[in-house]
Structures are given as C-alpha cells and as structure tokens.
Amino acid sequence: MDEHTDRYAEYEKKKKRKKIWILILLLLLVTAVAVGVSVWALFFRQPEVSVLAPDYAPQDIEQNAEDMGDSSKDKLDAPEGGGSVNLMFQDKVTIDLSDNAATLYYGNPSESTQDVLLQIVVQDTLIAQSGRIIPGNQVKKLNLADGAKKTLQPGGYDGKLVLSFYNPETGEKATVNTEIPVKITVTE
Numbered sequence: 695m696d697e698h699t700d701r702y703a704e705y706e707k708k709k710k711r712k713k714i715w716i717l718i719l720l721l722l723l724v725t726a727v728a729v730g731v732s733v734w735a736l737f738f739r740q741p742e743v744s745v746l747a748p749d750y751a752p753q754d755i756e757q758n759a760e761d762m763g764d765s766s767k768d769k770l771d772a773p774e775g776g777g778s779v780n781l782m783f784q785d786k787v788t789i790d791l792s793d794n795a796a797t798l799y800y801g802n803p804s805e806s807t808q809d810v811l812l813q814i815v816v817q818d819t820l821i822a823q824s825g826r827i828i829p830g831n832q833v834k835k836l837n838l839a840d841g842a843k844k845t846l847q848p849g850g851y852d853g854k855l856v857l858s859f860y861n862p863e864t865g866e867k868a869t870v871n872t873e874i875p876v877k878i879t880v881t882e
Contacts, residue, residue, distance in 0.1 A: 747811050749867050751860035756812075756825035762832045767805045769829075777808040777868055779859060782832070787814060787853065789821065789846060789880045794838050796822045798876075800855065801832035808859040808868060812836070816853040816878060819845055828862065851878040 770778035782801035789796045802810045812824040812833065822836040853876050859868040 747813065747856070747858035747867065747871070751809055751862075751865040751867070752811065752825050754825040756827050756831070756833055756836075758824075758835045758837075759827055759831040759833055762801055762803060762830055764804045765830055767803065769807055770805045777806075777859060777861065779806040779808050779810070781857070781872070781874075783855065783874060785874065785876045787855075787876050787878045789838070789878060791843055791846065791848070791880065791882050794843060796836045796838060797834065798836065798855075799832065799834055800827070802827045802829050804830035807862075809862045811858040811860065813856040813858075814853060814876075814878070815856050816846070816851045821846070821853070821878075826860065846880045848880050848882050851880065852876075853878040 770780060780803045782799070782803060784799040787796055787798040796814055798814070800810075800812055802808075806829040809829070810824075810827045812827060813820055814822040814836065819842070820839050821842045822838050824833055824836055827833055855872075855874040855876055857872040857874070859871065860866065861868070
C-alpha cells in the first residue's frame, strides 16, 4: 500500500508542476502582449489631433470669414452673464485634399451675441478649425489642420461640426456648445 501511496503522491506532484508551468506560460504570454501593445502605443501609433476647444477665444479672427451683409438686425435678447446665438449652416462639407481645404457653409448672424470657434471632426479627429467667427460673418472655406490630410482617403464620411461659443468682451468660453452632424465628401 505504501507503493501505491508513493505513486499517487508522485502523480499529484507532476500534476501540480504541469499546472504551474501552464500558469507561468500564460503569464509570460500576457506580459508579451502587454509589452507589444505598449510599444505600439508609444512608438508606432499616429497621434490624434486634439479636438478640445480652448478655454478662451483665439485672438485671431478667421481669415476666410466674409461679411454676411445683415448688420441691420438687432441683437437677440440674452440674460445678464449669458448669451444668445443664431446658427446658419449646411450639413454637407467637401474636403479637397489637393487644395488642403474644406468647403462648407457656416454663418454667425449679426443678431448673435457670441463669437464662435468652428471645428470639423471626423471619427474624433480634428480635420479643420477656424479662428474666431464674429457675429455678422460667414465662413465658406477652412484650411485643413496639420496632419489631417494624412488621415483622410477619398470617399464619404459621417462627421460633425463642433461649435464653441465665446463672450466677445471677455473671451471666456460658454458652458454650452453645439455638435451638428454633417456628411463629408473627400476628393483628391
């Protein structure tokens, strides 16, 4: 009976060793995958352009802004410390990679009490950003952001216009922002 007990004890030891080796190999595999993902994330992944709007209005007025010709309109009523905006836009954007520009329509009518920063975003990547669009001005063309040209291929995309509003006197960002879904067509 001792021999049978010894065999059983030996069998149990081998079984435990086998489980330990399997566990060690599994941990090594998980470690190798984690190291591989970390190396990729640090050295090989394309950095995304930030989509965050600044807390204060940019100093630069949008260079492609044009007068809307509606200066005779009265300003909208706005509560003290607040603002009011009126939006005019088209939900289609065309991006010409050869021109490095986006063609769109966005207007900030004269009756608005806020300046606007406009961003075109595709899949959480910033494609274009305006300077300040002051009331009474419209934008029909924006230059693409640095690196945006590399992230786009010809075709159709679902994107959005991200509008951030700023007090024209203090430059402080409003707490309310707007996202407008748009269809984006990219051409070469």
